[in-house]
Amino acid sequence: MPLKSKQPRIAPLEPPFDAGVEDVVRELGPPIGLFRVWARRPALARGVAGWGRYYFSRESALTVRQRELVIDRTTALCGAGYEWGVHIANFAEKAGLDAAQVRSLAGGGPADGCWNAADRAVLAAVDELHATADLADATWAGLVDAAGEDGALDVLLVCGWYHAVSFTVRALRLPFEPGTMGPDSP
Structure with a gap:
């Protein structure tokens, strides 16, 4: 963290x-x-x-839920509690994320029982991008099935962007915003 x-x-x-x-x-x-x-x-x-x-507009090929899955999981994997907290506080409800899903984003994984098949595909892609900076053919196919080709491209870019944001907030040592907490908070 x-x-x-x-x-x-x-x-x-x-x-x-x-x-x-x-x-x-x-x-x-x-x-x-x-x-x-x-x-x-x-x-x-x-x-x-x-x-x-x-x-954050309707022009993105991702749904609000898909976008937040990518952002929340990426920032949790990067240990960027500041950014994770901002997004959970402001978008978790809009994305329809329940408490079990928020916990899973923070420290679980795509195989957790709280996810449907489409969510699992998005989260598996984020996890693999974070670990390898690439996607296996099967992961790519699952992501395209879940989000479409345009959505898959958006996942790649949003995931990469939030790696940059994560690097920034960690290196800047920004304190949490009022009313937010990191993924490792109780």
């Missing part, structure tokens, strides 16, 4: 923000710590915001 630190390595910007930073923070979404760190570099933040708008 995340290394313990009293202070983040790069402090998130604090309000009041100048007009340019205010606009960037608003583009990113709720003013969580990670977004306020990215806002220190407005061009970077705008690029991230564009990516996020796509994957």
